[in-house]
Amino acid sequence: MRAAVVDRYGTPDVVRISEVARPAARADEVLVRVKAVAVTSADSRIRGARFPTGFSLFARLAFGVLRPRRTILGSSFSGEVVAVGTRVRDVAPGDEVCGMTGLKLGAHAEYVAVPAKKLARKPSAVPHEDAAGLLFGGSTALFFLRDKASVGPGMSVLVNGASGAVGTTAVQLAKHFGATVTGVTSTANAGLVADLGAARVIDYTRTDLAGIADRFDVVLDAVGNLSIAAGRRLLNPQGVLLLAVAGLGDTVRARGDVVAGPAPERVEGFEFLLRLAAVGAITVVIDQVYPLQDIAEAHRRVDSGRKVGNIVVRP
Template sequence: MLAAVMDRYGTPDVVRVAEVARPVPGAGEVLVRVRASAVTSADSRIRGARFPAGFGVPARLMFGVVRPRRPTLGGSFSGVVEQVGSRVGDVAPGDEVCGMTGLSLGAHAEYVAVRADRLARKPAEVTHEDAAGLLFGGSTALFFLRDKAGLGPGASVLVNGASGAIGTNAVQLARHFGATVTAVTSAANAELVSKLGAERVIDYADGGLAATTERFDVVLDAVGNLPIDSGRRLLSTRGVLLLVVAGLGETLRARGNVVAGAAPERVSDFDLLLGLVARGEITVVLDQIYDLAGIADAHRRVDTGHKVGNVVVRVTR
């Protein structure tokens, strides 16, 4: 099969398409023919060995000290079941599914073997490209807003980095939960985030958060450029600061009204998000779609830091 592989860390040019062995599913696994897979900021960080401050050493130990231990990246995917293991009974060849592979990665390939209990059924109303683009940012935004902030009707929410993969979902989910949303993004993306549900937009290049005197019940930082002290200044009396992207220092200091950490990958969350998309209640924002042969260009786009929503590679048709 064809897969995007890399044998060293570096620029997008280290990623190439090569012929590799097709994975064989274990007894509790499913072999999925990948139709689409997201290229996320996490993929970019791993490829370039550019990890949040303080996480460099543990990340290298996890992903490979000298060279990548997992040559094929990609964690969010959508596709069609090709083969099932001997202990799998709830999905069958031909079923359309999607999911995330966790630390195993491997979804930037024509086939990926995944545990059956990590798969969600893709609704017919949702394209493979949208499903692949939805899961990473959507599940992260859902976890922080619903599970960590307990977001509900009438709350005020500030989303810093509102036009990215996490931010576009955070704006929409906050509105879905009944909150009012203020979005921080560039002037070029103001119209987009307003259409997604932001009632007010702050241009980060025009004074940005330093100029605002408002206080919010929830502040979600999807960029990693909001220090804890600055974030706390924006909170209401019982407000919560959500650090979706944080270095080791901020993570260790996150207590009380500050939350940091990694979001879990739960099928129940995937099902909820897919249902919202299928019913037209939230929209998956896709920046660009590349063929697998353009994987290096997809990485370059993510590396600009200016992608809007999600970058996706279409692997098979």
């Protein structure tokens, strides 16, 4: 099969298309023909060995000290089942599924083998591209807003980085849960963020968050440029600061009204997001869709910092 291989750390130019052995489904796994897969900020960080402050040593130990241990990146995917393991009972060839592969990665390829328990059925109303784009940022937004901050009616939510993969879904989820949303983004993306449900949009190129008088019940930083001190200054007395992107120092110090750390990959969360997308309650924002052979360009787009929503590749 064809796959995007990264056998050394570096710029997007290190990503190359190669023929590799097709994986086989183990007893509890499903082999999926990948129809669409996201290229995320996590893929970019791993490829370039650019990890959040303080995490470099741990990340190198996990992903490879001198070169990538997992040479095929990619986690958030959607596709069609082509084979199942001997212990799999509730999934069959021909089923359309989606999911995330976690630290195993491997989805930037024509086929990927995934434990059946990590898969969600893809609704027919949701295109493969939307499913692949939704899960990475969507599961992060859902975990922080619903599971950690219990966002609900009457609450005020600030989303810093409202036009990214996490932010575009976070704005919509917070609005869906009944909150009044303020989105922080650039001039070019202000209209999009308003259309997604933000009652107010702050243009960070013109307004410094440190100078605004507003205070919020929830502040979600999807960028990583808010310190704990700066984020706390934006909170109401009972507010909570959610750091979806944080260095080691802020992650260790996160307690009380500050939440940080990785979001779990839960099938229940995938299914919740997919149901919303299927009925049009969430719009999956896709910046560009690339063929697999142009995946280096997809990495460049992610690296540019100018992508809006999600980058998706079709193997």
